[in-house]
Amino acid sequence: MDSRRLLRTSATALAAAGLILSGCTGGSDAAAPADPGTTRARAADRPSPAPEALKEFYGQKLAWRDCGTAGFQCATLRAPLDYAKPAGPEIRLAVSRVRASGPGTRIGSLLVNPGGPGGSAVDYLQGYAGVGYPEPVRARYDMVAVDPRGVARSEPVECLTGPEMDAYTQVDQTPDDQAETKALVASFQRFAEGCEKRTDEVLPHVSTVETARDMDILRAVLGDERLHYVGASYGTFLGATYAELFPGRVGRLVLDGAMDPSLSALDLNRDQTAGFETAFGAFAADCVARPDCPLGTGTPESAGEALKKFFRAADAAPVPTGESRLLGESLATTGVIAAMYDESAWPQLREALTRAIGGEGSALLALADSYYEREPDGSYTNLMFANAAVNCLDLPPAYQGPADAEKAVPSFEKASPVFGAGLAWAALNCTYWPAEATGRPHRITAEGAAPILVVGTTRDPATPYRWAESLADQLSSGTLLTYEGDGHTAYGRGSDCVDTAINTYLLEGTPPPAGKRCS
Structure with missing residues (x-):
């Protein structure tokens, strides 16, 4: 095996991400009306404005264009390479979206991330989420993805031929x-x-914290006061990190196949090893x-x-x-x-x-x-390179x-x-690793965040169920939804119970009751 903590959605979803490719038409950049009771928060609850040093990034306009996949648009988002030096070099991030199809009042943008770290969110959106998420969800959200810094189309980390x-x-x-x-x-x-x-210049700046800060710039540029998000696998750590940094900007967050941010690298690797043993036993x-x-x-x-x-x-x-x-x-x-x-x-x-x-x-x-992700011609995507780069920054070895x-x-x-x-x-x-780790294991509480839905699968190989239990317990507003089954992650894997609970939360903002279990 290669780098540990390769956390991503199931092989089925990843395989689908490469199949739906064809021409694409453009669309208006004008935002549809938002539901005043959801995306547009009450004045007293509105998040604080962007820091002065970052106003240029928060105020940018995305130039949407056709991107070669039917129904989808693409754009490039600018962010500081180093948030400690916002006037320094920039990094450019690939963004894609498909507009809300209607009917019904548009809620806002729904950002998706398939995990990894290193999985292409743009590929996941265009090949699966943007066409395969439940129709009522796609009707009321613009489905959006950004390849995280160092991943795929966003100035990718490169390591080996x-x-x-x-x-x-x-x-x-x-x-x-x-x-x-x-x-x-x-x-x-x-x-x-x-x-x-x-990848000398980018390598020290692909941490999860930096990617979460990029997501907040994207939220603002898309015109949303709060972030609505579905993160799978490693994407749950990214979503929880966002909630920790910006609790007042949390909208509806689904964290499916959850990681436990309080664990050391050694404990994460050992726990994941036990998860694979559980899956092999099944x-x-x-x-x-x-x-x-x-x-x-x-x-x-x-x-x-x-x-x-x-x-x-x-x-x-x-x-x-x-x-x-x-x-x-x-x-x-x-x-x-x-x-x-x-x-x-x-x-x-x-x-x-x-x-x-x-x-x-x-x-x-x-x-x-x-x-x-070895290609037929013998080349590799940058999945494994980005995976190591992010993991090795996020925690000490x-x-x-x-x-x-x-x-x-x-x-x-x-x-x-x-x-x-x-x-x-x-x-x-x-x-x-040549870049020193910038993260440390710690509990994430995200005090003041809106309700966050954490989803765990009892026989998940890559993100053991107890990680979901732990994260839901850490988050001050966390609710745990349990899927009693096999495989990695739960949403869209055949359980009507799971899908109904998540869809209701995304569409109405109401999480399932505490302790809800599905099979």
Whole structure:
């Protein structure tokens, strides 16, 4: 595996983001009337004006244009590269929107973020949210997305070439001796050095706090007094950070697949490792009940042992894939974890494991490639680069060096007998980061914010359910909605109960009752 804390929406939603591409028509830039009881707050509750030093940014006008995807418009937002030096260099951020379709009074803009960090919000909007969110929500909101600084179209972080990234993803992440440990450390160092070389000026300024401040500029430029927002996975941390910085500007915030901002990098990585073990347990229970399960027809525990045996075999003798890249333990582990994000990928994983155990690894390699967003031509999107850049700024590193990682392996293996060792060593990546961390673990209360809806899935692999419980408890106005199910995030995944609760909150501002559970 690569950088830990890769938090994003399910594979289904991400796959959809690349499918709906065609010509696009323009539209008027004039804002539709707002509901005076929602976006337009009462005078006594109106947020404070923008700081004097940032008035140029808060007062800018977006030049909307056709952007090549039917029904969507695009624009460029300007923000300070360094908020401590607003008169210094600027950063330019890619924005897209689709106007409220009606009928009904327009509520305002609904900003969406799919997680990552490093996921393209613009791709998510144009490929999924802007056409796939419930029609009553799209009728009353302009659906809007901004690629966060350092991501996709917004001055992206770059680190390695395609061949360099291929080599990086194949490095053994369960070192058995000093030579393998040195090779793993060297791979993390080369990754960090590549990021510094290719993205020197932007690299120290892609933190979640800075992105949240960019979102407030966008809110103002769009003409909304309060931010309405749906953030999935890492997007929940971004939304909670916004609420912490601007509690008086919080509108309707949905935080789906929540992170816990109070945890250290080590605890986040270990908790997420346990989450993947929980998800694998659900997959394994389903698999062993089938006569063609490649991991046997015994128990979920015996299936885990069979998978570990396969990983060890792939470590000793990588599996051919029909191309120059071989399927070693690292890529095999990544392929399995990729399928944990969405239970609809379980049949694909069973087939891929059957073939890989039989000596043909191309299907499992394809799953790993989807996780890393490797393109057919061998290039990579900047997802993994931005993921590391944001994570390594947001929290101090989990370890000071490889000795710390080695000491942590037993606790990770306790959290996950199947994935623990590899994920313990993967958390070493930020140790060598060239930009010093600017964030620290802390509780977020967002005192004075309007009601915020936190959503947690009980068997979520990437954002364990207890993180949602913790965040809802921390937020002074947080309400927890529980989805008893599998997969990563809950909105739009087939539960009418979940979708109705979230839609009602977005359309009426009324969160579900405390303790509401859905299946």
